Amino acid sequence: MPTQNIQNMTLCALKRGMSEKEFTSLEVIETLLARISDHGGSLNAFITVTAEQAITEAKNADKLMAVGENKPLLGLPLAHKDLFCTDGILTSCASKMLHNFIPPYDASVVKNLKASGAIMLGKTNMDEFAMGSSNETSYYGSVKNPWNLELSPGGSSGGSASAVAACLVPAATGTDTGGSIRQPAALTGITGIKPTYGRVSRFGMIAFASSLDQGGVFARSVEDAALLLGEMAGFDENDSTSVDVPVPDYMSSINQSIKGLKIGLVRQHFDAGLDNNNAKAVREALEVLEDQGAEIIEIDLPNIELSVPTYYVVASAECSSNLSRYDGVRFGYRAENYKDLNEFYCKTRGEGFGAEVKRRIMTGTYVLSAGYYDAYYLKAQKVRQLISQDFKQAFEKVDLIAGPTTPSPAFALGAKMDDPIEMYLNDIYTIGANLAGLPGMSIPCGFVNDLPIGLQLVGKHFDEESLLQCGHRYQQKTDWHTRVPERFK
């Protein structure tokens, strides 16, 4: 029975299997839908499962393959984070505010992947409006970490990470505003890449913080991430912040040697906040890369410690404005009883948004207010410039920057919910790449207390290729990325 190991296969392996007629797309889709139905509940990874549509598309893909059609992702399964608009399918942002929102259009990312032949199995759970680092702010409940159901998978793209780590789907999209792909990838032991800001269209990707948000992917290998990224990326005239640069053929350059590659190790990343075992695993990972010919150079990012407060000013400011459109007038949740316009707004927004979203809207409104703008928003923008400068200077000496993705492995659900600052500090290593618009990737690099941890690689603008080459080379020499939680084998 070939279908027995379908669940553990990477996209590339599935693609080979289908082209060699070992199994059909329909068999793949049905196997995974069955797994989602068996395990989806315990993980709470999906908000919507689009089984019927997926089966229809799989049958169609099989027909196309039979007549020699050769799209790059034809018949391959994936899932979308529930903030990518999907035509005719609920797109909730895991918020009560959009619990009934059915977009009349596809996000550009969804459209691109569909055009390449991919089949969507469903929409994954997430922190409400992507605001959170533990996937506990979802209106649909927390997502569980497949390595230990008591633990958080990280966030905000926790549903996508959990589903991929538990082999419910080989790959899924996510978005990363301050670490929302890389942190859950690290905490669930999979590969996650956030490309350069402007590489992937934001059109149809429901905004949290426009200048930081970037779509990306989760997969079980760097090679799969490269395959998907190549298909979803590219200039989009509907997004003024997408950049018109050619997308390289990641799959053809991924095997290039990393000999002579200069990898920077950030001194500031190895201070008191980092778990000792984490630090040890990261240093061991770097030794593997050194063995492959890479050169490790210590570097400084002097202002990186300011990245968390800077981020929470900028991101909150933007979200306070981005989320103003949820007013109950045209779509989404609308309060029932109100006596005037003001009460209509207050009730709709008061009832429709969760606590963390409200906290950030209020923070953002405050930092943009007359009298506080200069002290907070403007100051944060200046610090953001400094942080970008730090990276720029570092990249004069090195090709890549490596370090831990998170300070520690997965934490217990509920452990940090009462302390927002403690929660925010979980993104301390990832936020810098968002502030500077740089591509970043997390790959599994070991286990601490039987829980996976990640190695983060950050590259120059539009140089995802170096990240992918380096990560792929590492995965050729290690097997961390092939580990699957016992319960989901």
Add this chain to the structure above:
Amino acid sequence: MNSNWEIVIGLEIHAQLATSSKIFSGASTAYGGEPNTQACLVDLGFPGTLPVLNQQAIEMAIRFGLAIDAEISPRSVFARKNYFYPDLPKGYQISQLDLPIVVGGNMSILDGDGNEKIIGITRAHLEEDAGKSVHEGLDGLSGIDLNRAGTPLLEIVSEPEMSSAKEAVAYMRKIHSIVRYLEISDGNMQEGSFRCDANVSIKRFDQKELGTRAELKNLNSFKFIEKAINHEVMRQIEIIEDGGTVTQETRLYDADLDETRPMRSKEEANDYRYFPDPDLQPVIIDKDYINEIKASLPELPSIKKERFIESYKLKSTDAEVLTASKQLADFYEKVKQLTEIDSQIVANWIIGDYTAALNKDDLDIVDSKISATDLAGLLNKIADQTISGKIAKEVFDAMWKGEGSAEEIIERKGLVQITDDSEIENIVNQVIENNPSQVKDYLDGKSQLLGYFVGQIMKETKGKANPQKVNEIIKRKLI
């Protein structure tokens, strides 16, 4: 009472740009569609949608900037103005604050004494319009029409340099004329494509600092602007002379009651929390692009006026009137080209009878009942002495009523001028015979009676006798 007070007025004019699609989306900007039929997902503020700047709006703003001698910012930035209102779909309006596209500039007007006065223009920036709330015919409910949401506006902000309602109107007319010359706005005030807010304050002549201002909102006719400002000035004078102080506030002009009243404080007590829109890149404009647009600018009113004075030998005031609108100026030049008659006579006809007829029927030149060719046809009949100027007015009226061309009407009504000397002589003889006493008085030196004889002769001929010949013959006969 006014003489103790100096009036200070600044205007913020909103000109709707004549782009075919909206400033940040591809939806149509046409006026008058069924509610919400011209609003796409971007205009509706749907989750995930993003704005894409309409290049045509940038070009139009640059055209305006060049026409008022302003600086075109090499880098301008769109910002979000945040506030909640049901007809504002995104909860913010995309506008420009710190870095507008057009900076500085000026416009010359004629002040109350007919002297040239330069009014400074602070800035002009691009922004999107909001939708409309509809309250009528909905049984106590409110409706939202988002057809207008996202329509491009150019907000033109003047310095507080106008010192009477008349100057404010003159300035607004000048800007109106410029945007229409540049073909960047249809200037239709009834449809709201051209409207303004006026900041009005008063101060004593010896007072250095400006008085507290009131902002009058949404004035959309030249008549209302003048009335509203005059009314507001009187209100402020009364307050201060009664020992009170003017409150800084936003007031609405009610045309029906001819008064201004404060808007509810809720409507204005906003902290807009402006910040640069992260969905849009700064607008970078290079010199070559500006030069390209400069080269394509039409002849502007001030230059056209000078040319009209120079080449057509027109009076300055007439040239001013004719060049106030490009259509009128074009009409003048077309008529002028088709007729041999003196250019000042052409001007008199266009400024006089022709404009009066348009005004009477409330028509634009494009809807005129008489074309340039028609009018030239009529004027040519004066030039070749087929009819007199007086008869021409009768023919003009008939033409306006659609009775045919000048030639047809003259023919049909038998209005051809009598120029035959012997025929006129016969009538002159008859008039002399019938008015012996007047003839005697005339010969005794009452030369003003000449007009009486001419009148009699015109009466006999129903005005068709050539007036010059009549004069000549009478004078010859009565020596």
